[in-house]
Amino acid sequence: MHLSLLTFSALLASSFAVPSVDHVLHEKRDRLPPGWQYHEKLKSTEILPMRIALTQSNLDKADEFLMDVSHPASPNYGKHWTHEDIANKFAPSAETVDAVKSWLTSSGIAPERISRSQSLGWLKFDATVAEAESLLNTEYHLYKHSTGKPHVACSEYHVPKHVTPHIDFITPTVHFDAKIPQGVAQPVEKRAPTTTAAAGHPVQTKAALGIGAPSSGSLPKKGAQINIKAIIDELKNCNRFITPNCLRALYRFPPGLTKNPKNSYGIVEYTPQAYLQGDLDLFFANFSKNQEQRTPTLNSIDGGIPQTTQQGFQFNGESDLDLEYAMTLINPQKTTLYQVGDQVEGASFNDFLDALDGSYCAGDDPFQDATYPDPFGGEGAYLGPKNCGGFAATKVISTSYGYNEADLTAAYERRQCNEYMKLGLAGTSFLFSSGDNGVAGNRAVCIDPVTKEYNDGKSGIFNPGFPSTCPYITSIGATQIVPGASVTAPEKACETVIFSGGGFSNVFPLPPYQSSAVKSFFANHPPPYGADRFNNSQNTRGFPDISANGANYVVAVVGQFALVYGTSASSPVVGAILTLINEVRLYAGKSTLGFVNPFLYTNPGAFNDITQGGNQGCGTPGFQAVTGWDPVTGLGTPNFPKLLEAALKLP
Numbered sequence: 001m002h003l004s005l006l007t008f009s010a011l012l013a014s015s016f017a018v019p020s021v022d023h024v025l026h027e028k029r030d031r032l033p034p035g036w037q038y039h040e041k042l043k044s045t046e047i048l049p050m051r052i053a054l055t056q057s058n059l060d061k062a063d064e065f066l067m068d069v070s071h072p073a074s075p076n077y078g079k080h081w082t083h084e085d086i087a088n089k090f091a092p093s094a095e096t097v098d099a100v101k102s103w104l105t106s107s108g109i110a111p112e113r114i115s116r117s118q119s120l121g122w123l124k125f126d127a128t129v130a131e132a133e134s135l136l137n138t139e140y141h142l143y144k145h146s147t148g149k150p151h152v153a154c155s156e157y158h159v160p161k162h163v164t165p166h167i168d169f170i171t172p173t174v175h176f177d178a179k180i181p182q183g184v185a186q187p188v189e190k191r192a193p194t195t196t197a198a199a200g201h202p203v204q205t206k207a208a209l210g211i212g213a214p215s216s217g218s219l220p221k222k223g224a225q226i227n228i229k230a231i232i233d234e235l236k237n238c239n240r241f242i243t244p245n246c247l248r249a250l251y252r253f254p255p256g257l258t259k260n261p262k263n264s265y266g267i268v269e270y271t272p273q274a275y276l277q278g279d280l281d282l283f284f285a286n287f288s289k290n291q292e293q294r295t296p297t298l299n300s301i302d303g304g305i306p307q308t309t310q311q312g313f314q315f316n317g318e319s320d321l322d323l324e325y326a327m328t329l330i331n332p333q334k335t336t337l338y339q340v341g342d343q344v345e346g347a348s349f350n351d352f353l354d355a356l357d358g359s360y361c362a363g364d365d366p367f368q369d370a371t372y373p374d375p376f377g378g379e380g381a382y383l384g385p386k387n388c389g390g391f392a393a394t395k396v397i398s399t400s401y402g403y404n405e406a407d408l409t410a411a412y413e414r415r416q417c418n419e420y421m422k423l424g425l426a427g428t429s430f431l432f433s434s435g436d437n438g439v440a441g442n443r444a445v446c447i448d449p450v451t452k453e454y455n456d457g458k459s460g461i462f463n464p465g466f467p468s469t470c471p472y473i474t475s476i477g478a479t480q481i482v483p484g485a486s487v488t489a490p491e492k493a494c495e496t497v498i499f500s501g502g503g504f505s506n507v508f509p510l511p512p513y514q515s516s517a518v519k520s521f522f523a524n525h526p527p528p529y530g531a532d533r534f535n536n537s538q539n540t541r542g543f544p545d546i547s548a549n550g551a552n553y554v555v556a557v558v559g560q561f562a563l564v565y566g567t568s569a570s571s572p573v574v575g576a577i578l579t580l581i582n583e584v585r586l587y588a589g590k591s592t593l594g595f596v597n598p599f600l601y602t603n604p605g606a607f608n609d610i611t612q613g614g615n616q617g618c619g620t621p622g623f624q625a626v627t628g629w630d631p632v633t634g635l636g637t638p639n640f641p642k643l644l645e646a647a648l649k650l651p
Contacts, residue, residue: 119359212270217442223563303382343380358389435501478550493613
């Protein structure tokens with residue numbers, strides 16, 4: 001009988017490694033995910049690739065770090081960090097690394113067998129089943145899925161009490177992270193402490209991964225097709241047809257004139273959503289005849305391409321809208337398109353973030369995020385390696401997609417939110433549309449107060465959106481020109497086809513930069529609802545932050561012009577305005593704005609306050625637009641001359 005040196009050493013070590021009496025439960029799985037069955041006890045000599053996710057350091061100081069480079073009152077405003085600085089600052093502490101390594105070596109894992117990941121966040125070593133079972137005080141079994149897919153797992157595992165604060169999680173253990181083709185996988189319980197959303201219902205598998213699907217609920221809404229000849233006199237018809245010139249008149253910003261090489265603007269799209277070049281050309285021919293960049297600069301992430309196989313508003317409306325307005329409004333500055341995910345798996349927000357920060361990849365959730373090479377294959381499948389790092393973040397990034405906060409676990413959302421914080425430290429402004437269903441969520445659903453499940457949206461608990469509730473991004477709501485009013489008249493909250501998403505988080509605390517505005521709202525305009533409707537603690541993040549027009553956009557889609565509605569339009573417009581401000585700051589020898597929220601809330605006078613309209617939903621009128629910040633339109637819409645003046649006063 002022949003044994004490898006590793007196997008022999010491991011067996012010898014495991015015979016002496018006895019679980020400490022101070023071991024405590026770290027994670028537990030209460031039941032098998034649907035489709036899986038116990039097959040057999042795993043042989044003790046099998047080798048397992050053990051991976052330990054170490055807890056990050058200094059996350060408790062994240063606000064302090066971000067405010068130091070983002071708050072106008074800080075002497076370090078605009079001194080954004082390098083990615084190396086960020087990685088080192090949040091890397092697991094020496095105490096954490098030493099504590100976990102010491103535990104491993106004292107348990108029989110020789111130091112030379114332990115390595116650390118390039119991202120610094122993981123310890124890796126191979127171990128026999130016998131070693132792993134002794135180390136974690138557990139038993140490993142082989143399970144099989146109904147498709148025949150095998151998987152190694154345990155039902156629970158333990159670590160020493162003193163090591164617990166230093167470990168996020170360990171694999172392979174309780175997590176059933178074997179990829180199963182879509183349509184087979186069912187709602188599962190992955191990590192017992194984090195399988196329930198803040199709303200109280202189980203999180204559904206693939207809730208994050210289907211963000212680009214036509215049924216996702218966060219895409220813009222289509223109105224009537226129009227004859228382009230009907231809007232030749234653009235500015236007189238802005239209450240019926242929004243065009244680029246209408247937006248310039250509304251918010252008093254000029255056409256772009258320069259293209260500083262240090263400036264950049266990114267639009268994120270999730271496959272199968274894609275633009276059609278013929279639509280861009282048609283739009284530019286009518287509204288941007290001197291368009292310099294006619295095709296966006298493509299950053300293909302995880303096989304993302306502007307697919308043309310599936311066409312129609314449900315596949316092209318979002319991307320056409322985003323790019324036609326973003327590219328026109330900042331022309332001649334270039335626009336970068338981040339196209340994320342292949343045509344089989346698609347992608348989640350985490351998959352996009354992975355491409356910007358390779359260290360973020362290792363912690364993805366296999367039940368929510370994509371795995372590449374695509375394990376399903378077929379036409380349109382990306383068979384290359386997952387893009388972990390390698391893509392640069394533009395100075396402003398706009399995303400016109402979103403989840404319900406209740407779609408995902410609080411732990412998943414906090415981890416993603418912290419990544420936006422890190423990218424803010426590096427100088428990127430992240431914008432997200434706030435949603436189109438008022439206080440209801442995507443697909444206009446609310447939360448049943450008894451079952452905590454989604455209902456038909458006619459009653460129940462308000463359903464806030466994510467990432468809008470993350471305090472490290474800028475959430476953009478929607479306004480509209482009052483019917484029959486001129487382009488120079490005050491706008492109102494959007495109540496045509498869509499209602500501006502807004503409300504209060506059930507996960508994230510109230511950030512200091514927003515505290516005064518939110519406290520003032522509750523003090524002067526208390527909503528007529530109790531805790532049975534929304535989180536009225538006055539201690540959680542409110543959204544949106546600001547707004548822009550979101551109704552009656554003229555968009556070229558599949559060769560014809562149509563009216564389009566949604567905060568999907570509002571976000572790229574605000575992103576274009578911030579890009580124009582960055583352009584001026586760069587030519588003045590200053591930094592770009594980076595994380596903008598502290599700057600916005602310090603300068604409420606740079607916005608057109610919206611005091612009419614509401615965001616109805618869940619069988620209620622929702623919240624109302626009032627003087628000052630409100631959870632319908634935020635601080636209001638940009639007044640470009642005032643905003644630029646305030647921005648140029650910054651260091």
